[in-house]
Structure formats: structure tokens, C-alpha cells
Amino acid sequence: xxxxxxxxxxxxxxxxxxxxxxxxxxxxxxxxxxxxxxxxxxxxxxxxxxxxxxxxxxxxxxxxxxxxxxxxxxxxxxxxxxxxxxxxxxxxxxxxxxxxxxxxxx
Numbered sequence: 490x491x492x493x494x495x496x497x498x499x500x501x502x503x504x505x506x507x508x509x510x511x512x513x514x515x516x517x518x519x520x521x522x523x524x525x526x527x528x529x530x531x532x533x534x535x536x537x538x539x540x541x542x543x544x545x546x547x548x549x550x551x552x553x554x555x556x557x558x559x560x561x562x563x564x565x566x567x568x569x570x571x572x573x574x575x576x577x578x579x580x581x582x583x584x585x586x587x588x589x590x591x592x593x594x595x
Contacts, residue, residue: 511540551575
């Protein structure tokens with residue numbers, strides 16, 4: 490029986506070829522965090538970073554250690570809001586997108 494590609498490899502390949510998928514995954518990560526599911530949001534954001542620019546480039550561009558950034562998005566990581574929002578702002582700029590919070594009650 491042939492081996493199948495791993496889930497992470499499939500996600501990475503899709504991130505590298507589909508701008509719509511990249512934007513949707515970034516939106517999903519932030520949406521999870523806003524909804525209170527920070528652990529899932531960090532996990533999805535980690536996959537997004539690994540599949541797009543990578544932690545080495547992210548660290549270089551933000552003047553941070555890639556290992557520190559990886560720890561922030563690990564299951565036991567606890568990024569400060571300032572650091573998290575700085576990273577999200579950077580990712581939005583590199584993706585060429587702007588995420589908004591919308592009031593659904595209106």
C-alpha cells in the first residue's frame with residue numbers, strides 16, 4: 490500500500506499555491522483566538538507560519554529569535570497580546586489582507 494502525504498505536508502503545499510487558502514487559514518486562526526479557543530488558534534497560526542514565510546524569516550523581519558517565536562505558538566506557549574498582535578499585523582501585511590471584527594447583531 491503506498492504511503493499518503495502527511496496532513497501537514499498537504500496543508501503546506503496548499504498554502505504555497507493558494508492565496509485564498511492562505512487568507513482563509515489566517516482568518517480561521519484569528520477567529521479561533523477571538524472566540525476564546527486560543528490553543529487551536531495558536532496551532533493553526535503555527536501551521537500558517539510554517540507553510541508560508543517560516544519562523545526564520547518571521548524572526549529576522551521582527552528582530553526576534555525564531556526559537557522564541559516557535560515557543561510562543563507551541564501548546565505550552567503563552568504569547569503576550571502585544572507580541573501576538575504585532576505578528577498578526579505583520580502577517581496581514583505580507584499576505585496583503587486586512588482582517589476585521591464585524592458586529593453580527595447589527
